[in-house]
Amino acid sequence: MAVGIKLNPAQAEENMTGYKPPFSKQEAIIEANRCLFCFDAPCIMACPTGIDIPSFIKKIASGSPVASARTILRANPLGASCAQVCPTNVLCEGACVVLTREGDPVKIGRLQRYATDHVYSNHIDVLEAPAEKSGKKVAIIGSGPAGLGCAAELAQLGHEAVIFEKEELPGGLNTYGIAYYKMTPAISLGEIEMIKGLGVEIRCGVQVGIDISTSQLKEDFDAVFLGIGLGKSHQLNVPGEDLPEVIDALDFIAQIHSDPLHEVPVGDNVAVIGCGNTAIDALTQSKRLGANITTIIYRRGETDMPAYDFEFDLAKTDGGEFLFHTLLKEVVANDEGRVSSLVLQKSQPGPNGRPEAIAGSEFSFPCDMVLKAVGSKKQVEMLSSLFPDMEMNANGTVKLDPATGQTSVEKVFCGGDCANGGREVVNAVAEGIKGARGIHSYLSGASAESPVQPSRLGVDGAPSGSGFINPIRVTEQ
Amino acid sequence: MADLSINFAGISSPNPFWVASGPPANSAYQAHRAFEAGWGGVVWKTIGEPIVNVASRYSALNVGQAQIVGFNNIELITDRSPETNFREIAEVKKRWPNHAVIASLMVDTREQWHEYVKRSADSGADGIELNYGCPHGMCERGMGSAVGQQPKVLEEITGWVMEVATIPVIVKLTPNITDVTAPARAARRAGADAISLINTINSITNVNLDTLVPEPYVAGQSTHGGYCGPAVKPIAMNMVQSCAADPDVGLPISGIGGIGTWRDAAEFIALGSTSLQVCTAIMHRGFRIVEDMIEGLNDYLDSKGFETIYDLSGKSVASVQNWNTLDLHYQRVARIDYEKCIGCNLCYIACEDGAHQCIDLISPDERHGIGPGRLPGKPVPQVREEDCVGCNLCSLVCPVEDCINMTPISNGKEPLTWKQYEERLAKGEMASIPPHP
Structure with a gap:
């Protein structure tokens, strides 16, 4: 049991792909045709950058991916990243009326990826700066x-x-x-x-x-x-925190992005402290890089965790395990000064809601790598x-x-x-x-005017801004 | 179980569903497959003097994800010899004695018509359909729609056919004409036993934006093709009803044009058809579509207490009247079911940009019980009933079933037709209705 390289390059690459695969042209057009082209589309209100989503989807449906990407990138120059990393369930797709109608929203994120992939892979510039500069x-x-x-x-x-x-x-x-x-x-x-x-x-x-x-x-x-x-991540403030296999989860993730995938060492038995979205990312990636057992240790209960439900599901799908209502008391080293186990203790909500240790409930938990994800x-x-x-x-x-x-x-x-x-x-x-x-x-x-929904220009009636002004958020379905 | 069998102008068939004259009715092989699948009849691909076809031949209109909403072809009549066709008709009739096999014919001279009519009867065909409708290729040789567009010519040629016909004769009409009842009446005058309609409509379905040549493409060119499929159904039903309502036509009608489901069939029957012909839907999905058509029509007839096709036939004909007999005082308004509303607000923008500006968007706070899927602050559509003209547009664009209902409202006024209105106005019995502001 030790921290090290678990997979060959091909295995590592394969495990690290396929979260939301790109649409083919036909898949994109089929999906785009599901959009109802709402008048004041709630997806726009749920997008913090206020992308005119029905408009870019319509352009995909009509076979104009360049125009579609222009709509996206004018509102959000990082539209390609956002297409892949946005928690669309609680943003645009969570607000989609097709979700209400059919139980399954238009796959806005993947459509956005289709349009932005198209311009990036074909090296098409859709944004331009004015020739006349302000001099500022x-x-x-x-x-x-x-x-x-x-x-x-x-x-x-x-x-x-x-x-x-x-x-x-x-x-x-x-x-x-x-x-x-x-x-x-x-x-x-x-x-x-x-x-x-x-x-x-x-x-x-x-x-x-x-x-x-x-x-x-x-x-x-x-x-x-x-x-x-x-x-950086907050400190755990427990004995053993300075052991070499106790790592900031963000540093671990950064290493995955800096080094070749198959050169990122992971433990056999990885414990992730905390239960936010970064904790889930740390858990799933260590698992995909070959960790045998990955466990989230969280001092509160399942309903309290800051991670999105779909992230929680993702971790469970990847075989992640969860110890709720559990406090980390100490990281224990072996004779060689390497992490070998954790001392954990069960907790329960105290009178003010804060987790309190249950006396006498300490137990030892085997572990060779600790990833800290208790908030930055x-x-x-x-x-x-x-x-x-x-x-x-x-x-x-x-x-x-x-x-x-x-x-x-x-x-x-x-x-x-x-x-x-x-x-x-x-x-x-x-x-x-x-x-x-x-x-x-x-x-x-x-004045730098804030955009309203383009469909609403020139229309009287109750105002409906885009999400750029005051984004709404939907609860997960 | 309703009785689906028909006797159409003397042609009996176990059900009203016939394979229309076209590519699916080109051979004995296909006819066997059609009857095995459950079709009641086959109208053979039009037989005539030998022709030569081109490649390609078909093109389609697709709308969104709906493929082949419309379809066109530049294929001519059969490219098989008359001998082969009549021999195969005889084979098919032998194996399927209780099913309808109709020979579709298109030739030129009186002598040829006489010859082909006789050969049809000799082959054992149950009837003959005269193809006066084909809008491409053959019309340029004085046949097909060149005949169907001139009632006099149609009448004369049909007369030739009737001189020797011993089996029922159906005249197939072209829709490429201003008033379809004129050729229909000519068919009646010539002594035809029935009419079938519609044949295909002159069309260009699409232009290839790379080559700038329309489809179907033939060596850098294209040509006007015959249009059919679901998109032509409203045109076909309009013409079927017009013929059914015309006492000077008075012939059994075989309905054709965009039929693909039992619902289409039931509508054509309600508008006066007693036999139905299907081609494009078969070309799209094969002969087995007839299973649902038979079961669906049967269940529908049962649910309505109709025992036969004839109990339904023509039931809707009389409800289609001239506009000036409609009641000007009838009113209905759009009512939104907020429990079903999903918040797309397409009704609002359709009314605002496309109709009569009588839906407001109001703050959700002004409404209790807002619909599912509603988001915080999302404006809610509300119909101003006093201004609603009852046009239906909002209910047509609403993507949720039964969410916007067009509800009749009473205004306490007696019915008033345009005709009555003009009369009373002239007599000074009433003031004019003020123009819409």
Whole structure:
């Protein structure tokens, strides 16, 4: 029992594909014809970037995938990633009226993938920046989905955008943090090439605050957008946490994206601490890379877990096991200083709802690898060092004007996980775009109008915005 | 169990479902298969002097996922010899004595008509159908629709046929004409025993946007083809009803045009048909479609208490009247069942952009019991009944069964037809109805 390489390259590759396979042309057209072309489509309201979904689906049905991709990417420059990683069950597909009618929604995510795959695989540019530039320059800190969304929108509004990224590759969590079988890094990097094609410059390996100061940025640029996401995973604060096989789940996932799949070591008996969507990703990927037993250890019950139901199902399908109402007390090492077991203890909800240990219920649990997925830390220290005067919310997120993304610091706008506390890729993109519109308004005085549903233009009656303004969320069916 | 058998102008058949003259009725082999599947009759692919066909021959209109909503062909009459065809008809009749086999004919001169009519009777065919309808190829040689479009010519040629006919004669009519009752009356005057309609409609189904040549493609060209399939059913039913309602026609009608299910069949029967011919649906799915047609029609007749086809036949003919006899005071309005509404709001935009602007979108807070699938803040459609003209559009676009119901409402007014209205207006008995604002 040890951490190591479990699979040969072919096995690893096969296990890591096939989550939502691409549609063939005929499959796409059949699926597209299921769309009813709603007047004020609820799917648009459920999409944080407000993509005109019925419109792009209609274009697939009529055999115009390029026009379809144009509709998608104009609203969401990361439309290819979002097609694969969005939790569509609780977003567009969860709101689809066909779900109500037939019990099975239009497969919006896979249709979106069909259209965006078409333009990327055929190297067709559907977005363009205006020839006439504003002469304004905006610095963007972080090349994750928020920064990219902001940069793409700024470029299309005629501004110069320069992204500063501390990692070697751009894309942030979109490149390093998505479960590999849901989306490969190539999708994210391809999208970034498209955004660079709009004139956006990305300077990788540059850490703002170390390699360049924020005051320098504010001097060199007309505005700054902050999209630095979240920090490392929270500490477990138990003995043995510093053992070598106790790893931050996000680091494990990043390694899957940096190294060849068959060179990522996993344990035979992997324990994942926490039960959010990252925990599920860590569990399923370790299982697919050859772990024998994978177990989620969660201090609360099944109904409390933050992971989506469909993610929970995915983990169960992959053979994941779950220990609910269980606390981690200690990670135990063997003589060689390697993780060999865990000390766990059963818990029950206390009077205030918080889990409390049940005395005498300790037990030993065999384990050779621990993945920590108990939530990511807010970047409070980083932010206060970059912008000492920045006003923060009590929960450690950046305080901003929700309509424009403007922070309390002159010239500085913000969006994405560092502002919302950690949500989906699509939320980060939307907030990046909102920030870009806020910056546009700040720089030019022109109001950046928020889109309404295109079908509603010129129509009187109760307003119905797109999800870009105020996205709705549906409960899982 | 209803009795589905028919006696159509002297041709008896175990059921009203006949394979129409066309590719599925081209050979004894196919006729055997058709009868084995349950078809009541076969109208043989039109027999005449030898012709030569081209490749390709067929094309289709597809709508969304619905394939072959419409279909066209540029195939001519049979490309097999008359000897082969008459020999095979004799073979088929021998094996299926109680089923209907009808020889479809198309020739040119009086002598040829006499010869082919006699050979048909000699082969044992139960009847003859005169193909005056084919809109391509043959008409350019003075046959097919070239005959059917000129009542005088139709009458004369049918007269030739009747001079020697010893078995029932059906005249098949072309729809490529302004008033189908004119050739139908000519058939009656010439002494024909029955009519069948419709033949195919002149058409171009689609243009290939790469080659810019329409389909079906023949070496860089195409030609006007004969159109059929589900899309022509409304046109066919209009013509069937017109003939059925015309006392100067007064002949049994074999209905043709887009029939593919028992429901289509029942509608054609209700509009005056007593035999039904099917081609395109067979070309799409094979002979076995007749099983559902037989069982479905039987169950339908039973459910309505009809014992035979004839109890249903023509039941809807009289309800189709001239527009000026319709009641101007009849009113119905759209009512939305909010328990069924899924929130697509297609009714709203159809009324708003496509009709009479009498559906409002209101805040869901103004309504209790909003429908399933409703999302927070999603506007709800509400019909302004006082403005609703009762046009049906919203109920037609609604994707949910029985969600929008067109409900008759009483306005306390006596029925008033346009004719009566004009008369009373002229007499000064009533004021004019104000124009719509």
